[in-house]
Every structure is written in structure tokens, then in C-alpha cells.
Amino acid sequence: MSEIWLLAIILLALVGGLLAGLATPAAMFFFASLLCYILGLVDLNVALGSFTNNGLITLVLLVLAATALEKTSLLGKLSQVIGKGSLFSTLAKLGISTALLSSFTNNTAVVASLIGVVRRNQAHAPSKLLLPLNYAAILGGTLTLIGTSTNLIVNSFVENAGLEPLGFFEFSQVGALVVISGLVVLTIMANFLPDRREESEDEALPYLLEAHVAKTSTLVGKSVIDNRLRALKKLYLVELERSGIRICPVPPQMVLQADDVLRFSGAVESVELLHQFDGLEWFGKQHAKGQNLVEAVLAPSSSLVGTTLKDSRFREVFDAAVMAIRRGHIPLKGGLGDVVLQPGDVLLLTPGDRFSKSPNLTSDFAAVSGLDLSVRLDEKRGNWVLVGFALTILASIFDVLPLAKGLVLLLLSYVAIGAITLSELKRRFPLELVVIVGSALGLANLMVTTGLADVMAQTLLSVFNGYGVFAAFVGIYLITLIVTELITNNAAAALAFPVAYAVATSFGVDPRPFIMAVVFGASASFISPYGYQTNLMVFNAGNYKFSDFVRLGLPLSIVYSLVVIFSIPYFFPF
Template sequence: MSETWLLACILLAMVGGLIAGVAKPATMFFIALLSTYLLGLVDLNQALISFTNNGLVVLVLLVLAATALEKTWLIGKLSQVIGKGSLYSTIGKLGLSTALLSSFTNNTAVVASLIGVVRRNQTHAPSKLLLPLNFAAILGGTLTLIGTSTNLIVNSFVENAGLTPLGFFEFTQVGIIIVAVGLVVLMLLANTLPDRREENVDEALPYLLEAHVAKQSQLVGKSVIDNRLRSLKKLYLVELERSGIRICPVPPNMVIQAGDMLRFSGAVESVELLHQFDGLEWFGKQHAKGQNLVEAVLGPSSKLVGTSLKDARFREVYDSAVMAIRRGHAPLKGGLGDIVLQPGDVLLITPGDRFTQSPNLTTDFAAISGLDLNVRLDDKRSNWVILGFVLTILLSVLEVVPLAKGLVVLLLSYFAIGAVSLTELKRRFPIELVVIVGSALCLATLMINTGLAATLADCVISVFNGQGVFAAFVGVFFITLIVTELITNNAAAALAFPVAYAVATSYGVDPRPFIMAVVFGASASFISPYGYQTNLMVYNAGNYKISDFVRVGLPLSVVYSLTVIFTVPYFFPF
């Protein structure tokens, strides 16, 4: 059997496995690459070179850099647009903000950061916002080279083929039109989505959280209800203390004053809500440096039992601050630092650098577990994280410093100021993405070298025989789009690029329009929840059904496709 047919069988088996869901995409790609090595289609050096591709390195560094960006005030400011105004205006503002943010950061990180914020809003049902949020992030990824992993992967293929690399803003002209048209469609269709609000939201175990109203707080002078303190999902204002007098329950028309102590009861994920309010100094805020939170359960023999956090000098002894306390299902009352602790109490802790070295840690706590939640960075660190990222991108666009080198320096600076930790970077390292992209690069090169890409290109050309190069361009776009819905965007790009390049070569035209067909086709996963990782994220978070994706995604996909088909040839002539 010739190398061409052998490779075709391997790829056919891989695609079949991806469609059938036999294993994760990373596993299927690795098996395919391993098969080509074992069958002698590629040697070890050629296979390993694919994993050191510049585009792949940049992609990994961007994912890691997003770890720090997620902890800045940027996401918090974006979350403030939710719940203000009608559903249409909320979709418009949220969609535009998400698209712009997604154009410069990993859209998976953007969606992941905003899911919790959207689900906690009380004004609009999360099911009416999460799908438009997700689609806006996908649309925003088409604006720049780093907007989505697909763009970077295709650029890697372009470089491997010896072509001029894609420019940072090469997509932008088409992308702006796509975003504008797409957001209009989302605003018109959002109201057709069902209202599937979560049930039994009050069953979450209640933590007691405490916050002090600072003099400069925007809450001062407005009532509880005007400050929206009574419409926080899974977080309830249970007590207000003023001049030593505790007021419980808190009247909705009571005007907040500087110096008031507010006490909330709510679920652990509701801690994030306190970040929304400027000038609200929550308990333990001074100790927060963007680290992940820890839950610690008091053991029966703990010396903390029978005393309070204040009397035990908890912060000094354990180098950490307690943000909240939970005692089973029973709501706690009183000052956080004055509560007399009991065995089984759960403390929500912002740990310091020496927390794990604290004496008697194992005897004082029956269990300690990390949470996939983190507190915001302080303003100084947040500003540097954002400024550093913008500066890195700007230097890359101006061709002063290569993006990969700039991101390495940026990550080192994040590590130096404590914006990220080594543990966080290990946890967020995108190993599956590395396996998929590295394997795809090698397989794409093999498709070109063995002539398989040319054979498939001849099949595409024969289908559109006599219809001209524009028809072939449309065909490549729709092939990529369909494959994206069946498998994943990165896999679709890997399989479609060699064919698109071979088709352009056969016609003797500029390959740029065909490359763009792959770029935009692979980013058009709107109909299936399985075509893109963020689709799956909101699919579960919003309690959606496949019919919901079809209801909004199909019209959006049609409008998106028409926009691409008529704008790409205009900006990128054949």
C-alpha cells in the first residue's frame, strides 16, 4: 500500500473516531501521529519538530498569560453591564465587550471567567445570556491573529508551507463586519431562548461573609435596594451593623452610610460578587493577592475550637485571612472575627506564602482542600498585568519584539510580582491543546508531502468543474465549516488547510483567500455543542438542549457564512 493511501486510512480512522466520540480529540490525534511513526511515514525528529513550532509556543504562552488576566478588575468591570437595562441592551453591551476582550485574549478563558458572573445575575435568566455570550466570544476571535487558537494554528501551517505569515490584524476588516452582523442576529434571537433558571438555589451551604463600607464607596448615600444588595444570586444581606447596633433583617430602603458593616450569607462561589462593589472592603481583602482560595475544616481537637478568629490571632499564626465561615446549613450571625468556632466549622481562607508551613496545621484542621476559585489581584498588580499585556502585544504588532519572546518576559514579570504561581501555571498548562496542535502540524505536512492533499484537492476541483475559482473557494469554506461542526475547530483546520492550499495551487491563484476560508470556516461552530470547547462549557452551565443551539446557531451560521463568502474575496482577491 502506498504512503498516500496508508495516510488516508489513518486520517479516515481518526476522523471516524472523532465523530463517534471514541476518545478525546487529543488522544485520537496522538494515536494517528504515533501510527504514522510506527508505520515509517515520519521519523522521530520530524514528529518532534512539530511540537516546537513558533505558533504553538505562542498559543501556550497566551493561555498561561490569561491566568493572570482573569484575576484583574477587567472581568469585574465587564460583569457590571449584566443586569442593567433590557435584555437587548444587555446582549449588545455584553456581546460587544466580550468580542473585544476575546480578540486579544483566549476566548475559552473569557467565557470561563464570565460564566459564573452571568449565572449569578438576577435580572435576566442565564440561559438567555450564556449562549449569546459564547457566540460573541467566538465572533470576537476572528478579529485578530491571537483571538482564537484556530488562527494561530492556521498561521503555523502557513509558516510551514513557506508562505508569508498572517498579520496580527489581517483578519480585522472581515472580522469587524462579522462581529457587527453577528451581534445584531444575537440581539434579535436571544429572547427566543428558554428561561431555564436553576432550581433549588437556596440549598447551597451558607457561608457568612463580612464587608466594611469605605468612605469613598459608591454605595454610600443610596439605599440597599438601589445598590442592588438584595438581588445578589446565592448571596443574601442578612445583617447590617452601624455604631455597634446590629440591624436584622435589613430594611430594603435603608440608606448605606460610610463605616457600615454588611454581613452576607451565601454559597462559596458568591465570594466573587463582593468584587463588583467599589469601596466595599470585605474581610481578609488586605491579604488577598490573587491566590486560589482554600477550604479548611476545623478538627475536634483543634486549639481554635472555643475561641474566635480575633482572639486566636488567626492571621498572624497561620499567615492567612479568613474570608468566610460556614457551619453546616445553619446561618451564622454576628461579626466574623467574633464568632466562637466549633468543630466542623469550615473556613474559607486566602492563604499566604507560609500557610502550608504553619505549626499544628494537621491537628487544627481535619481537612484542607483547594478550590478552583481565586480572589482578585489588588489594583496595583491588576494594572501592571493589563498594561504589561497591552505593551507586549503592541511591541509585537510594531515588530519591535517577537510575540513569543515578549510573552516569556511578561510571564516572568507576572511570576515576580505574585500575579501567578507555579502551581497555577502547572494546572493551567494546556497539554491537550499541545498534543492536538503538534500532531496536527505533522499530519498536515504529511498530507502535502505524500500527495494526499493534492488528491483531495483534485476531488474538490472536480466537484466544482467549470464553476470557477470562486465556487472552489465556497466549497473549501463549507467543507471546513461542516467538519468543524462534526469534530473540533482545531481538527477541522488541520485537515482542511492542506486541501485548501492544494486547491489554490491547482488553480494557480493567491492562496490567501483559501487560507481565510479555513480560518473563518473553522471558527464557525454555532450549531453543535460539540464543535468548540466553549460551546460545551455553556451547554452544561446554561442547561441547554441541542435544539437551543440550532434555534440560535443555525440562523447565525447562515448569516456568518454569507458574510464570509462575499467579504473575503473583496478584501483578499484571488
């Protein structure tokens, strides 16, 4: 079998695995690269060389520098724009501030820091603000080279192909048009998002809680209705398990026995109601010592996805007990410890003393509310963190110092003044991102060297035969956009770049517009809540439904695409 067919089969298996969610993206990319080495498609030195790419190193250093930036007051000050003005003015201020901030800092940190503030505001419904906030952060990432990891990943491919690296502000002209047009759409269409304040007050959110009737409980020997288990506010008894047999619905006259397992569906604040029942041992009670409850959103790349609480040894790993689980609007059934966890699940936790220091906290959870994971820096150190970062970026822009070298010096200064510690850097090291990008670089090189990229490019050219280079450019953009919605943005960029470069070469035109098509196409994750990490964060925090993403994301995606398709050829002629 030829190398082209072997690589094609591996890549098809990779895409299929990503679509099916068989494993984390990092694991899928790693095994695809490993298989290429085992089958003799690539030498070990060449494969390992992909992990020392300058763009990848810069990306890692930026992620680590963001650890200190998140401790400053910069993100906190952004919350001041959420005032008592009209919805239009609030959206405009919030959108502009978020877009500008996310162009230089990690947009995940921006969104995570503002979720709590938006949810607590009294002026406007959180469901009117959180999704526009999320989209504004994504739009802002298109303004600069460091605005999103996708930009830096594509730049790694560009450097690997021997082309001139992308400039820091090379995206800015198209990005500015995208941000302006996108914010106009958001401020108009946000009015059509539902106001779910009344729903959240009157409707029990489907948290699944579990409790065990102790042998000494006063509930034993009395019926469900006599124990007033049907008179709980925002908490409903949905299932009873006795001797392995599940009873649903639970008859009001059913008499409780020792060792019965009761399962409730209700709102997070309803957990307190379980305290009033003597001998009712709710899940996680032994871990509770009066501490505040914590809500944690499971990340798409979390090692917990696909496992149960029992199998994952959650309590031992994170020093926290899971009291309840919520999955959007979907009511969960069965034992709490037997629920197979999915991306976006919200876990209600009683944290132990070591919870905030858990090494997997930032990689397994997209957001953690109710707990400040990093103490704010004092004014003096906070100012240096911000000034030092700004000076590093300026030194790179004016070619005084390479960005990677400047970031190394910046991180050393952060450690020296105590803004971050070596243990923090170890915990925040983006290992999964390194595996994805390093493996993707190797696979992209193989697509070029084996000729697979040329074959795919010729296939694409035959589809657009007679329509010219512009049609092929549009095709590359749309393919990247679709793949981004189906899998992830970084994976989409990795798979689309070699084909885009080969198409440009076949036409004998400047590859820059095709590269930009990949950059902006891979950032256009607006329709699916699972396409991007911040989408998933606001999905549960805003009590959204999938239809809400379509309602706001589809018109935004259409306007975004039209601006990109017609502005890129203008600023980057073929």
C-alpha cells in the same frame, strides 16, 4: 501499499475515532502521528520538529499569560454591563464588550467568569443571555491573530508551508463585519429564546442523588409514605435498590430496610432536605464539613469522560466527593458511582482542602462555579499585568519585538512580581493542546509531501469542475464548517488546511483567501453544543436544550457564512 493510501487510512481512522469519541482528541492525534512514524512515513527528527513550531510556542505562551490576566479585575468589570436596562440594550452592551475582550484574551475565561454573574442577575432570564454571550465571545475571537487558538494554529501551518505569516490584524476587516452582523442577529433572535426562569423554579432539574439507609436509621421499618419521602419539595424518590435489585417506580407503601439504596431526582438546593432524615447516609456525606458546594462541568477533553466515579478514583484524585450528577434534561438512572461520565455532565461536589490545587482541575473541567480558583491580584500588580500584556502586543504589532520573545519576557515579569507562580504555570501548561497541534502539523506536512493533499484537492476540483475558483473556495469553507461542528475546531483546521492550500496551488491563485476560509470556517461552531468548549459550558449553565442551539445558532451560522463567503474575496482577491 503506497504512502498515500496508508496516510489516507490513518486519517480516516482518526476522523472516525474523533466522531465516535473513542478517546480524547489529543490521544487520537498522538496515536495517528505515532503510527505514521512506526510505518516509516516520517522520520523522528521531522516528527519532533513539528512540536517546536514558532506558532505553537506562541500559542502556549499566550495560554500561560492568560493565567495572570484571569486574576485581574478586567473580567469582573465586564459584569457591570448587566444592568436593569432593556433586553436589547443589555445584549448589545454585553455582546460588544465580550467580543472586544475575547479578541485579546482567552474566550473560555471570559465566558466562565460571566456565567455566575448572568445567572444571578434579576433583570433578565439567564437563558436569554448566556447563549448570546457565548456566541459573542466566539465572534470576537475572529478579530485578531490571538483571538482564538484556531487562528494561531492556522498561522503555524502557514509558516510551515513557507508562506508569509498572518498579520495581527489581518483578520480584522472580515472579523469586524462578522461581529457586527452576528451581534445584530443575536440581539434580534435572543427574543425567541425561552424564558426558563419559571421552569427552573417549578421543575425539578434532573440531578441524580444517592443515599444509603443505615442499620441504625429511624427510617427502617416504616413505609416510604410514612417516612414522608414523597413529600419533599423539588426532590423525588425515583428508584430503590435492595440486594442488587432495582425497584422503579417505588411503591408508596413499600417498607424500608437497612442497607436500602435510595435514588432521588431533584434540584441542587434540595440536597439540604436529606439532612432531616436520621440515618440516611447520602453520597459524599462523610466528605462534607460545612463547606460550600461546587458545580463542575466536565470538559470534552477530560480524562474522566467514558469512566465511572468508581473507576476514576475521583475522591482520591481531586480531594472532593461527588454528591450528585446532572446531564442536561436527561434523567439519569442506576448507581451514582456506576454512571459513565460524558462531556457536559455537571457534578455537584463537596470539595476538600486540596481541591482547588488539583493539577487536573483546569484540564478536566470546562467550568467550576462556587469556588474562586484564583485570588484577585491587588491593584498595583493587576495594573502591571494588563499594561505589560498590552505593551507586549503593541511591540509585536510594530515589529519592535517578536511576539514569542515578548511573551517570554512578560511571563518572567509576572513570576517576578508574584502575579503567577511556577507551580501555577506547571498546572496550566496546555499539554493536550501541544499534542494536538504538534501532531496536526506533522500530519498536515505528510498530506503535502506524500501527495494526499493534491489527490484530495483534485477530487474536490472535479466536483466543482466548471464552476471556477470561487465555487472551490466556498467548498473549502463549507467542508471546514461541517467538520468543525462534527469534531472540534482545531482538528478541523488541521485537516482542512493542506487541502485548501493544494486547491489554491492547483488553480494558480493566491492561497490567502483559501487560508481565510479555513480560519473562519473552523471558528463557526454555533449549531452543536459539543463543537466548542464554551458551547458546552453554557449548555448546562443556561438549562438549554439542543433545539435552543439550533434556534439561535442556525440563523447565526447562515448570516456568518454569507458575510464570510462574500467579504473574504473582496478583501483578499484570488
